[in-house]
Amino acid sequence: MQVFDVDFALNLLPLMFRYLKVTLTMSVVALCLALILAVLIALIVQARIVILYPLTRVGVSFFRGTPLIAQLFFLYFGLVQLFPVLKGMDAFTAAVIGLSLNASAYMSETLRGAIMSVDKGQMEACLSVGMTYLQAMRRVILPQAVRVAIPALSNNFVDIIKGSALAFTLGVTELMATAQMEGAASYRFLEAFTAVIIMYWLIALALGRIQGKLEQKMNEAY
Template identity: 60%
Template sequence: MMLNFDTEFFISLFPIILKYVKVTLKLSIVSLICALLLATIIALVIYFKVKILSPFLKIWVSIFRGTPLVTQLFFIYFGLAQVIPFLKNMNGLTAAILGLSLNASAHMSETLRGAISSVDKGQIEACLSIGMTNLRAMTRVVLPQAMRVAIPALSNSFVDIIKGSAMAFTIGVTELMGAAQMEGASNYKFFETFTAVMLAYWIITSIFGQLQKILEKKLNSSYS
C-alpha cells in the first residue's frame, strides 16, 4: 500500500500555522520571563536557607518537578478556579502562562541554585567584608557569574517551555497544536497536519538553539 501524502494540502497548512506561531511565542516568552523571576527568588531563598520559606519552597519545587505539566494546567484552570473567586473568570491563555511559569520555575530554580553554589563562597565573604549586603553581593557579583554557568540549562528550559506550550490546547488555547488539531479534525488528514506542526516546532526550537550558542559565545568571550 502506497503512502497517500497530500503535498498540496501539506504546503497549504503553513500559512494557517504561521498565524498561530505568534500565540505560541507570546505564551512561551511571557512564561519564560515570569519563570525566570520566580526561579531567581526561589533559588535565593533556598540558597540562603530562609526560615519557613525555604522548606516550603523545597516542597513546592518537588511538586512541580514531580507531576506532569498537563495535570498542573488542569489543576489551575479547572481546579483553582472553583475555590479561588478571582480566578473564576481566568481565560485559558492566562492559565497556560501561569502553569508553564510555575512548572518551568521549579526546574530553573534548581539550575540557578546549582550555578550560584558553583561560585566561590570566598567572593561573597570578600563582598561582605567591604560592607556589601548579601543581596547586593548576590546581584552585583555572584548572579552575573552564575548566569553564565546556567545559560545552557536555562536555554534548554526555554525550549521545554516552547514544547510544553503545546499542552495549552487542552485548556482551550488555540496555538500551534490547537490549530493543528482543528485542521486535522476538519480535513481528516492528520498525517500531513501533524507532520507540518512538528516541522514548525522543530524550526522554532532550532532557531532558539542557534541564539543560545551566540549568547554563550558572547558571554564566554567577555570572561576570556
C-alpha cells in the same frame, strides 16, 4: 493506503505561522515570569530563609514531580471550585501561569547549581568589604552564575515552548490546536502533525542559534 499530501501540508504552514504568535507570546511571557520566580526561589534556598525555605522546597518538589498537563487542569478546572474569583481567568492566562510555575521549579534548580559553582570565597570577599547578601548576589555572584546556567536555561525555554502545546487542552488556539483542528476537519492527521512538528523543530533550531550567540558573548568576558 492514503498518500502523503505534500500540498496540504505546505498550505497549512501559512495558517500555522498566523498562530505562531500565540505560541511565542505565551512562551516568552511564561519565560519572563519563570525567570523572576526562579531567581527568587534560588536566593531563598541559598540563604535558607526561615519559613520561606521549606515552602519553596515543597513547591519545587510538587511542580517537578507532577505532570504539566495535570497542573494545567488543576489550575484551570480545579482551583476555580475553591476560589470562585478565578472564574474570570481565561485559558491563555491559566496556561501562562501553569507554564511559569512549572518552569520556575526547574530553572530555580539550574540557577541554584550555577550559584554553587561560583567559589564561596567571592561571597566572603563581598561581605568583608561591606556588601549585603543581595548586593553581592546582584553584582558579583549572579553575573557569573548566569554564564554557567545559559545552556540549561535555554533548554528550559525550549521545554516551555514544547509545553505550550498542552495549552490547546484548555481551549487556547495555538500551533498544536491548529494542527488538531485542521487534521480532524480533513482527516489528514499525518500531514497536519508533520507540519506542526517541523514548526516546533524550526523554533528549537532558532533558539539553539541564539543560545550559541549568547554563550559566545558571555565567554568573551572570561
